[in-house]
Amino acid sequence: MQIIQPHYHAIARTAQDYERMAMSGVVAVAEPAFWAGFDRLYPETFIDYFRQISEFEPTRAAQYGIRHYCWVAVNPKEAENPTLTREVLKHFPEFFAKPTVLGVGETGLHKSTKNECESLEAHVELAMKHGQLVLIHTPHLADKAHGTKKVLEVLAGMKVDPERIWIDHVEEQTIRPCLDAGYWVGFTLYPITKCSPKRAVDMLEKYGTERILVNSSADWGPSDPFTLQECILEFRRRGHSLQEAINVFHNNPCRFLGQNPKFDIQPIRIETLVEASK
Amino acid sequence: MLSPDQVIEAYFLEARHQLLEIAALLDRHDAAVAREGRGASPAGAAKLAVLKEAIATLADDRPAPERTVALLELFARV
Numbered sequence: 001m002q003i004i005q006p007h008y009h010a011i012a013r014t015a016q017d018y019e020r021m022a023m024s025g026v027v028a029v030a031e032p033a034f035w036a037g038f039d040r041l042y043p044e045t046f047i048d049y050f051r052q053i054s055e056f057e058p059t060r061a062a063q064y065g066i067r068h069y070c071w072v073a074v075n076p077k078e079a080e081n082p083t084l085t086r087e088v089l090k091h092f093p094e095f096f097a098k099p100t101v102l103g104v105g106e107t108g109l110h111k112s113t114k115n116e117c118e119s120l121e122a123h124v125e126l127a128m129k130h131g132q133l134v135l136i137h138t139p140h141l142a143d144k145a146h147g148t149k150k151v152l153e154v155l156a157g158m159k160v161d162p163e164r165i166w167i168d169h170v171e172e173q174t175i176r177p178c179l180d181a182g183y184w185v186g187f188t189l190y191p192i193t194k195c196s197p198k199r200a201v202d203m204l205e206k207y208g209t210e211r212i213l214v215n216s217s218a219d220w221g222p223s224d225p226f227t228l229q230e231c232i233l234e235f236r237r238r239g240h241s242l243q244e245a246i247n248v249f250h251n252n253p254c255r256f257l258g259q260n261p262k263f264d265i266q267p268i269r270i271e272t273l274v275e276a277s278k
Numbered sequence: 279m280l281s282p283d284q285v286i287e288a289y290f291l292e293a294r295h296q297l298l299e300i301a302a303l304l305d306r307h308d309a310a311v312a313r314e315g316r317g318a319s320p321a322g323a324a325k326l327a328v329l330k331e332a333i334a335t336l337a338d339d340r341p342a343p344e345r346t347v348a349l350l351e352l353f354a355r356v
Binding site for chain 1: 291292294295298299302303306309
């Protein structure tokens with residue numbers, strides 16, 4: 001089955017991950033800009049990072065037949081340096097012009113500070129001004145409910161098109177208000193710290209499959225790109241059809257990401273061939 | 279050997295994850311009951327009862343030096 005990893009930090013992963021993902025049906029990944037594990041000091045460091053994910057990484061993925069797309073942002077963990085954020089934001093338009101950049105992300109909140117909220121607002125405003133998609137990170141663990149509520153408050157005060165905004169890392173306590181407000185949501189599957197494959201399928205069964213993306217994120221921390229395939233297996237084991245699986249794990253990413261014409265992978269419909277003699 | 283704080287620090291997230299999986303299992307069961315309009319078979323109900331007894335055993339603050347043994351003996355019933 002063909003699969004799209006809509007949120008995947010490829011620079012933190014090995015070529016073997018690409019190879020195994022390709023063997024398991026992954027045809028495309030989208031790589032948001034994220035935290036490097038330490039706070040970067042210079043705008044130029046971000047520029048080179050954006051070059052890495054928009055110029056070099058697509059060539060690495062292509063060796064395994066995987067299409068690679070990316071997003072640009074200053075991660076919320078680095079938003080406490082507003083001067084740096086402003087300097088980096090000035091360079092976004094040149095990346096919006098690149099053939100595999102899909103929009104602004106992952107912006108969002110970490111501790112929901114004033115600087116983080118201002119950075120989120122500046123990111124979203126710039127994205128809307130340039131007609132870009134937006135990927136928003138919500139905090140993990142104890143800060144999740146409060147941070148997600150704050151993200152929704154910030155967005156509610158802005159002129160945005162909810163269908164072009166994806167609020168990521170939702171869990172059981174945060175999914176409903178995000179869907180009710182008209183946004184796309186993402187489940188992020190991690191071995192321990194975020195959503196699990198089984199809980200993701202529970203939410204798909206409870207809330208339906210519209211405007212929902214499932215991803216493994218897979219970064220330099222304890223993570224596993226194949227939690228996505230675990231989720232697909234769990235979904236199928238519960239009796240959901242192959243077409244339903246394709247709708248969630250391939251077609252939904254096509255629908256959201258395809259709002260940017262650079263993402264030209266089309267949704268798939270399974271057709272059963274019946275012999276003429278029957 | 280780990281200190282009490284080191285034990286909590288080292289295993290908290292893992293335990294959180296495992297408890298969330300159990301919570302999700304119980305929610306999944308309740309949703310299935312609501313969807314199908316009937317509960318589990320007697321054998322299934324017995325397993326569910328043992329799971330809930332195990333959860334109660336873990337939540338009991340009275341000294342229980344061998345919780346793992348207690349749960350293994352409990353699970354041996356079904």
